[in-house]
Amino acid sequence: MTDGYLTGRTIFCIGMTQLINWGITFYMPGVFGTAIMSETGRSPVVTFSGLTIAMLVMGLVSPLTGPLIARTGGRTVMMVGTFVIVLGCFLMAFTHSTTSWVAVWLLMGAGMRLALYDAAFALLVEIAGAEARRAITLVTLLGGLASVAFWPAGAALLHFTDWRHAIIVYGCAGIVSLLFLTTVPAGYRRQPPVAGQPALQAIGPAEDRKAFISGLWYATLIALISFVSTGVSAHFPQILAAYGMPAVAGMLWGVGQVSARLLDVASGARTSAIRLSLFTGIILPLCFLVGLAGNVTPVATAIFILSYGAVNGLSTIIKAVLPLVLFDPQQYARKTGLLLSPAFLLAALAPSVYATLLEQYGTPGTLLLSAILTLFITAISIVIWRRHPSSAGPNRDKGEPSIPGKNI
16 A cells, blocks of 8 residues: 555554554553552642643644754654653653652653654655645554553553553553654655745735635634543543443444544545535534433433544544645645644643533533534634635545645
8 A cells, every 4th residue: 555655564653653652641641540649649630730731832832843843854753752752651650749740741741742643644744745645544543542552551551560660661662652663764855946946836925815814714623623622532431421321332432433534544535624624513513412412312422422433533634634735735744833733722721621611511511512612613614615615626635735825
């Protein structure tokens, strides 16, 4: 299998880095949190604040990440980020104070921004340009298995050792991730333009302004999606319990997420990013409205879990491939590095905001407010679709890149 300059081996290796890196960072507190609180006496707020701190750091350093990737290459940046994560895991095993706990998560946040999905997507685009569309979906398939692999693996480790030694094992898994990255070829480096020829087609002030506006719409869309997704995910067990659903029902989320990505792969990734964004924007509020009927029948809750899991799975793909249509692939790392910063910051705030909503309005009220909020996502998706009609056709995002302003 080949996607542009991408081989199946390269896609697999990058995907494995995502499976491992997500498992030893984002999903780690959920596995070891109780053991950490029991051994250290830290409160849940302090223990689970690590991820909030990390996401805030990710948002703050994100604007610097794009230029760094463009200058040094995605593989180098991902290797540095993975090394920082490994170092963070080893240091975390020796933290005994709240200050050191926070400091390690500050370090982890920087490593996560350099080594998780968004950096991996930039590497794929660096290698294959606009042809990275299908490869991105395949990588998200492997990354989506992180919780499936590391939740039971972490729980099994706690049966044999304490959380400190378990995190050291996680750090060793990070070293395996580094080894996978060593097999990935450096991105395709385009030759500098010939003297007197511009690297990109020149665009006028009006087109430049339209490109700027398209970037703002994209940043707002992804920020809102990230806020809702992170908020709901953080309190998903509580939502299930409120409707009398067993925790095992949460597996439907993963089934929906993986199934949606598999369908995208099976279709050959022929659905354009614009249409995928429009479909997701329309379905999102409907998911929450169905969830409101969970008090009436558990079938509605099951449909909500399955459908929202599917939409959440597609959202990751949209975040990655929409810039391939809105901007030139050569600007991918720089554009996404800047435009994704608000998404990380809002995602960091989402768990505490949703905790307040659940306390004040309960599960039905929170789902209703989420449905109202996702209507803004629907509206933005429609706006992007209207602004880029020629990019909404099948395979559009797999051909020549769109320069915002030329098709608006």
